[in-house]
Amino acid sequence: MSEPLLTVENLKTQFFTEEGTVRAVDGxxxxxxxxxxxGLVGESGAGKSVAAQSIMRLVEEPGRIVDGTVTFxxxxxVDIEETPDGRMEESDEMLSNREMREQVRGREIAIVFQDPMESLNPxxxxxxxxxxxxxxxxGVNESEAKTIAVDMLREVGIPxxxxxxxxxPHEFSGGMRQRVLIAMALACEPRLIIADEPTTALDVTVEGQxxxxVSDLxxxxxxxxxxxxxxxxxxxxxxxxxxxMYLGEVIEEAEVDDLFHDTKHPYTEALLRSMPRPDRSVESLDPIKGVMPEAINPPSGCRFHTRCPEAREACKEFHPEYQDVSDADEAPHAVSCIKYERVGYEDSxxxxxEATGAFAGGLADMRGDDDGRDPAGVPGGEADE
Amino acid sequence: MSEADGTGALGTGAGGTDDDTILSVQGLTKHFSQSDGMLSALFDEPPVRAVEDVSFDVKRGETLGLVGESGCGKSTLARTILRLVDPTDGAVYFEGDNLAELSGSNLRERRRDLQMIFQDPQSSLDPRMKVGPIVEEPMKAHGLYKGEREERARELLEKVGLDPHHYNRYPHQFSGGQRQRINLARALSVNPDFIVCDEPVSALDVSIQAQVLNTMQELQDEFGLTYLFIAHDLSVIRHISDRVAVMYLGKLVELAETEELFEHPEHPYTKALLDSIPVPDPRSEGARSVLEGDVPSPIEPPSGCRFRTRCPRLIQPDEFSMDSDTWKAVREFARAVDRRTFEADDRAAVRAEFFPDGTPSGRAGTVVDDALDRVADDEWEDAAEQLISTFADASICATEEPSYSVDPTIGDGEHFAACHLHRDDVEAPAPADD
Known part of the structure; x- marks a missing residue:
């Protein structure tokens, strides 16, 4: 296979807040x-939007990309290296802000955001x-640009x-505004479009449109x-x-069919089980216990161990390695879970x-989303907002 | 209500005294005036017809799901039922009392039995009040449980899955899911029979959503609650509801038991809605039919069936007898002209694009040919007007309001569908239409 268009390696983005360092994207x-x-999928707080913004170098203060390489x-x-004296510095090869602005953003990579009203100037x-x-x-003149603009609007289905x-912008409906943004993203025929929850604010029939x-275009x-x-x-x-993604890390990567039908990571599995289905009746939902812990102080070992139904003692100690676990004749399927490593999961x-069912049936079971919370609860609470 | 065969009304008659029925909504209508200044007397602006002639019953102990897209009037309907806004017309019988006519202390008294939970768990809790007093507030307002309020509040917090020791915390110290639990506890504090839940889980993450939905079901069983559950997410609706009502542009288009509605939808809008949900399974093969166009304005909604301007199964006027493929081509051409979705530099190309098998014969053909001419001459509006008046406005879908009761395929509950395809004298068009 030829070189990928975009490669993200060991990307780390952190936010330096008064409460501490939030490791929003962590390797x-x-x-x-x-x-x-x-697809880059995860619950709120998983770090997926920050990862997307980091690729475009759009992370704002107090956030900073602290490590990693993004090659397009x-x-x-992004190219951050450790200098001989141990500091993390941008390498010479990394594009300057001006080069990003003039060569990459909009031309090579476009981005579409969730709220179209905020992306258009009212x-x-x-x-x-x-x-x-x-x-x-x-680099075309005004009248040529207008012709292209009208064509693009027709192309994305604006009557x-x-x-x-x-x-x-206020004279357009939400779906129409999102179409305009897609037209804008496509107008320069970029090679990559980053779409950050572009249909989340839309109704289901509009989302379908x-x-x-998108598939058409x-x-x-x-x-x-x-x-x-x-x-x-x-x-x-x-x-x-x-x-x-879960809590700043990519924990599983696979082709779409494998992800749904040959799920490897317990989190992905739990996530799929917790969803009500539009196409069939589900007797009872099986929610993931607890809430996502905060990225300021992530759990030791595997970050999902506090909520994982299959967690064992070893999960607290070993940080799982993110590795390809597919057989030779299969499509790559990467996962980070010590079930697939030889570090003593079986013997642990x-x-x-509560997630492993230790207190099942008791009061704790009722208290679903109270787990993993700092007892004083002070800056807490925002984890799943 | 215009009823083609007289079976449309779902109410159980005046008073709604059926033992099973806790709430009976009859012909409920809510119009909002667009302006209420001095000038509105001079310029008579038409009202926004947010809810129009909606009738249904809610049975004791059930969850009735109410689903529809944004702007369809589902929240307005809920607010009107609770008399948070006054209805323009119609009646809401709650255990025999017409809420629409109650006033003052009687209404206040009755409201104890009807509570509401809102979408945004953040803005529906006073950030400066502690959780305990928040839960106690409705009891105070109704003068209930004097002296045992704190004890009851703690008990309720435990019931909804929170720690009773959180009594003295502030809302910001809780996560979104927990805040929605506080809302549940507050709604339960006055021991209501009926709770209107307006998008209670749509602000929550999937995994948290499931936790809250499960708690809601447990509470329903324990306290014998009846829910009117409003949501735009059909997966959630399917999971929680016993029966489901679908709204489009202020009107009820379909109501049936959950399984029946999801497996055998009888209204083209419901079908389109179900077809457009992305299914979390890459192997699910569903030819997705996507609705075209936008929802029309509720200020001047289409006559007859409000969905007809976008309906993929619009019935052809009686004077024509085109086969279904030809009628489909005509219908799509008329809509494309109306929305100007193509460029018409070349008449032959347009004709080939929309009518690859030739234009229809007879008067339909004459109108189509004429429209092709006009479009080629850039007279879009004239062409659109003629096509719409010939083909759309003469359809039964435009001239009569549909309201039919269909035999259910699953279960024996009532199945209401506001679609003229269920007129006895219309043979079902080929399913290839979808």
Whole structure:
């Protein structure tokens, strides 16, 4: 296989807050190939959006990318190395801010955010915003840019594009605004589009329209997508390959069919079990116990051990290695769980937690989402917001 | 309500005195005026018809799911039922009393039995109040349980799965899922019979969602509660509901038992809605039919069936007898012209695109050919108007309001579907239409 379009290696992004260092993204590895639709899925607080922003170097204070390499088409978007005296510094190869702005963002990699109203300027007309973007990034004059803009609007299914060109963002519905942003992302024919929960704010029928549009456009332009979402339904619908994140780490990566039907990581499995299904009746839901712990002070060993139904004593001690566990003739399937390592999982005693059923039937069982919380509860509570 | 065959009303008649029925909504309508300034007297602006002539019953102990897209009026319906806003028309019978007519202390008294839980667990809790007093507040308001309020609050916190020792904490010290549990405890504090839950889990993560849903079901069993459960997420609705009502643009389009509705939807809108949910399984083969266009404005909703402007099964007017493929081509052409979704530089190309098998014969063909001419001459509006008036406005879908009761395939509960396809004299069009 040829070189991946985007390679993310050991990416670490941290937020330096008064309460401590939040390790939002903590050593993440994944790749996106040319023309591929890759999912990055996880619950809120898993670090998926921060990972996406780190690729574009859009992380804001107090956040900072502290380690790792992001390579896009041979260019180093992020490249942080340890200097001989032990400090982490940007290497010479890493693009400057100016190069990022002029060569990468918008032209090579575009990003679509969740809330289309926040991405469009409410005081400028939609068409003018789109036209300006095309003018700047494609080096065409105003009238050419306008023609391209109208074509793009038609392309993404805006009715009467000539008339709607002169409308303001508030005159568009949510779905239409998201279409405009997709038009904007596509206008410069980038090779990669990062879509950060682009359909989450939309109604299900509108979401369906957008997903169809994306599959269509992806086929036509052969654009690669990194699709950030919390919705396993969307993942199943459109992605080729999926990365599952939990508390700052990618814990499983597989082709979409394998992820759903040959699930390896207990978290992915628990997540799939906890979802109500639209296509069949589920008698009782099996929720994941507890809430995601805070990234300021992640659990030792495997980060999921506090909520994992299969956790054993060894899980507290060993940080699992993220490795490919597929057979030689299968598609790669990476997972980080010590079940697949030889570190004594089999001989270890089950952990006495609520998640492993140790207190089943008791009061603790009722108290589902109270686990893993600091008893004083002071800055707590935001974990699943 | 215009009823084609007189079986549409789901209410049990005046008073709703059926023992099984806890709440009976009859012809409930809510219009909002667009302005209430001095000038509104001069310029008579049409109202926003948020909820129009909605009737249904809720049985004691059941969960009735109410589903629809944003703007369909489901939250307004809930608020109108609880008299948080006054209805424009219609009646809401709760255990025999018409809530729409109660006033003052009677209404206040009755409200004790009806509680509500809102979507955003953050903004529905006062950040400056401790959790205990929050739970006690409704008891105070109704003058109940004097002297034992704190004890009861602690007990309720435990019931909803929180630690009773959290009595003295503030809402910000809890996670989203826990805050929704506080809301549950508060709603339960006055021992209600009926709780309206407006998107109670949609702000929560999947794993937390399941925890809260499970608790809600446990509480329902323990306290014999009846839920009206509003959500836009069909998976959640399917999981929690006994029966499901579907709303579109202010009207009820379908109501049936959960299994029946999900497995045998009888309204094209319900079908489209079900088809468009992404299923969390890459192997699920469902040809997804995606609805075109946007929801029309509730200020001037379409006549007859409100879904007809987007309906993939719109019935052709009686004067035509095209086969289903031709009718489909005509319908799609009319809508494409109306929405201007294509460029018409070349008449032959447009004709080939929409009518690969040729245009229809007879008057339908004449109208289509004429529209093709006009589109090629850039007279879009004239073309659209003529197509719509000939093909859409003459359809029974536009002239009569549908309201039918269908024989259920699963179970024996009532199955209401507001769609003229269930008129006896209409043969079901080929399923290839979807």
């Amino acid at each position: 993440v590895n994944f790749e996106v190939n040319e023309g591929e639709l890759v 088409d041979g260019k180093k978007l 005081v400028f007309k939609v068409g003018a915003q789109l036209r300006e973007f095309i003018e700047l990034n494609r 009467e594009p000539e008339a709607r060109y002169d409308d303001y 957008i997903l169809d549009l 992806q086929e036509r332009y052969d654009t690669a997508f990194l699709w950030v979402t919390h919705d396993m339904g969307v993942v199943a619908e459109i992605c080729d390959r999926v990365n599952v 005693d089950p952990l006495q937690t």
